[in-house]
Amino acid sequence: MKYISTRGQAPALSFEEVVLTGLAPDGGLYVPESLPEFSRDEIASWAGLSYEELAFKVVSPFVDGAVPDADLKKIIADSYSTFRHKAIAPLVQTGHNEFILELFQGPTLAFKDFALQFLGNLLDYILKKRDQKVVVMGATSGDTGSAAIEGCRHCDNIDIFILHPHNRVSNVQRRQMTTVLEDNVHNVALDGNFDDCQNMVKASFADQSFLPEGRQLVAVNSINWARIMAQIVYYFYASLALGGPARPVSFSVPTGNFGDIFAGYLAKRMGLPIDQLVIATNSNDILHRAISANDLSKQQLEHTLSPSMDIMVSSNFERMLFDLYDRDGAKIAQMMEDFKTGAMHLDPKALERARELFASHRVDDERMLEVIRDVFENTEYLLDPHTAIGVEAARVTRRRQDVPMVCLATAHPAKFPEAVQKAGQTEDPALPHHMADLFEREERYEVLPHDAETVHKFMAGHLAC
Numbered sequence: 239m240k241y242i243s244t245r246g247q248a249p250a251l252s253f254e255e256v257v258l259t260g261l262a263p264d265g266g267l268y269v270p271e272s273l274p275e276f277s278r279d280e281i282a283s284w285a286g287l288s289y290e291e292l293a294f295k296v297v298s299p300f301v302d303g304a305v306p307d308a309d310l311k312k313i314i315a316d317s318y319s320t321f322r323h324k325a326i327a328p329l330v331q332t333g334h335n336e337f338i339l340e341l342f343q344g345p346t347l348a349f350k351d352f353a354l355q356f357l358g359n360l361l362d363y364i365l366k367k368r369d370q371k372v373v374v375m376g377a378t379s380g381d382t383g384s385a386a387i388e389g390c391r392h393c394d395n396i397d398i399f400i401l402h403p404h405n406r407v408s409n410v411q412r413r414q415m416t417t418v419l420e421d422n423v424h425n426v427a428l429d430g431n432f433d434d435c436q437n438m439v440k441a442s443f444a445d446q447s448f449l450p451e452g453r454q455l456v457a458v459n460s461i462n463w464a465r466i467m468a469q470i471v472y473y474f475y476a477s478l479a480l481g482g483p484a485r486p487v488s489f490s491v492p493t494g495n496f497g498d499i500f501a502g503y504l505a506k507r508m509g510l511p512i513d514q515l516v517i518a519t520n521s522n523d524i525l526h527r528a529i530s531a532n533d534l535s536k537q538q539l540e541h542t543l544s545p546s547m548d549i550m551v552s553s554n555f556e557r558m559l560f561d562l563y564d565r566d567g568a569k570i571a572q573m574m575e576d577f578k579t580g581a582m583h584l585d586p587k588a589l590e591r592a593r594e595l596f597a598s599h600r601v602d603d604e605r606m607l608e609v610i611r612d613v614f615e616n617t618e619y620l621l622d623p624h625t626a627i628g629v630e631a632a633r634v635t636r637r638r639q640d641v642p643m644v645c646l647a648t649a650h651p652a653k654f655p656e657a658v659q660k661a662g663q664t665e666d667p668a669l670p671h672h673m674a675d676l677f678e679r680e681e682r683y684e685v686l687p688h689d690a691e692t693v694h695k696f697m698a699g700h701l702a703c
């Protein structure tokens with residue numbers, strides 16, 4: 239399996255090479271040259287497999303022998319052994335044919351653990367084999383950071399630098415990152431918003447001359463293909479648990495960087511019968527505007543009660559555009575260049591395709607808080623703010639009551655006590671046992687200006703030999 243850039247000008251990479259990179263040299267994102275497809279019979283034969291067994295089935299065609307099967311199985315087993323629930327991704331029913339897929343049972347309480355426990359173990363495996371040291375650099379609006387740190391903190395061959403927007407993540411999210419005091423873990427609170435952090439990371443991949451000879455950057459954001467790949471699995475898992483592939487299932491996905499819902503789209507293309515894929519956004523609604531009004535114009539980023547989705551420029555939408563435009567790399571390169579300075583509009587054919595694939599809805603803070611209240615009153619189930627946005631979007635856009643609607647629960651409510659209180663809960667949701675002393679732990683992080691030279695100097699000065 240080869241991986242190609244969405245902008246068509248970079249050399250194709252092998253699986254191992256694509257894991258060890260970030261952006262392609264032409265500025266594009268890597269995608270597989272072709273997708274594996276599974277027949278209904280084959281998918282049906284996976285009913286009853288454990289999460290780990292299913293992950294192997296879904297992921298191995300992408301790995302394509304680059305990691306021997308026995309080693310891949312071990313990497314998968316190790317990655318999900320840290321989850322608190324035996325089902326790994328349990329389903330909870332909250333209404334007629336409405337389900338919550340709990341993706342927050344991993345060590346850092348967000349869906350990011352699914353891919354980042356896996357990526358951490360995979361990197362460790364590849365780097366040991368190659369006897370190579372790398373520098374991991376990532377941007378976070380709150381959840382990727384702690385999951386990436388948790389995945390990489392024990393890797394001897396990795397120094398990890400995570401940039402979060404200063405004062406714009408929840409206190410729990412910040413402490414989950416900044417209380418990890420291993421020498422190879424470095425947290426930067428950047429003066430700016432998430433888009434500034436993500437731009438800084440992308441610019442750093444484009445020019446890595448600030449690193450010492452022999453070191454390279456590796457991405458932990460969803461620009462890294464391995465992130466998307468690992469996230470495809472839970473779409474299959476949820477569908478199989480609800481009677482798929484014999485019946486279709488729909489998914490509502492709280493969306494920011496478009497990685498999670500893109501994984502759902504890929505699952506559909508790989509043969510999983512999916513009826514609706516719902517893009518649920520907060521007030522930073524560029525993706526909802528794209529689908530509903532063909533308006534991809536950047537607006538001022540708002541600070542909301544669902545901070546992890548406070549994103550305006552969604553990296554993975556480029557992967558989607560690549561498919562919407564029949565994989566025309568030159569066209570995508572031109573569109574992305576124009577988007578830097580202005581708005582983007584899809585041509586009629588691409589827009590029609592996008593609307594066939596996705597429904598969308600925008601949920602502001604006020605409505606999101608009402609949904610948390612409403613669901614709790616009716617079911618005693620406490621949603622986190624991001625998940626509540628997905629539930630509301632599912633309810634508004636749903637077209638078939640006979641098709642199960644799965645709302646992805648992307649984070650645990652205990653990560654967002656401020657929002658949960660605002661929704662009327664008098665007690666903060668309890669943090670799991672392993673995080674009970676989070677607020678007593680020592681923190682370490684550096685506040686830096688939004689300036690590449692300063693950030694690069696900090697990074698170069700903190701690298702282990």
Ligand SMILES: Cc1ncc(COP(=O)(O)O)c(C=O)c1O
Nearest residue numbers: 381493494495496497498546648
């Ligand atoms: C809790 C939570 N929900 C939803 C999202 C959006 O996911 P994606 O960026 O894959 O669209 C994020 C961050 O990305 C998140 O941390």
Ligand SMILES: N[C@@H](CCOP(=O)(O)O)C(=O)O
Nearest residue numbers: 378379380381382459460546
């Ligand atoms: N919501 C994310 C933003 C980064 O997204 P990623 O999926 O590209 O890593 C976060 O919590 O950091």
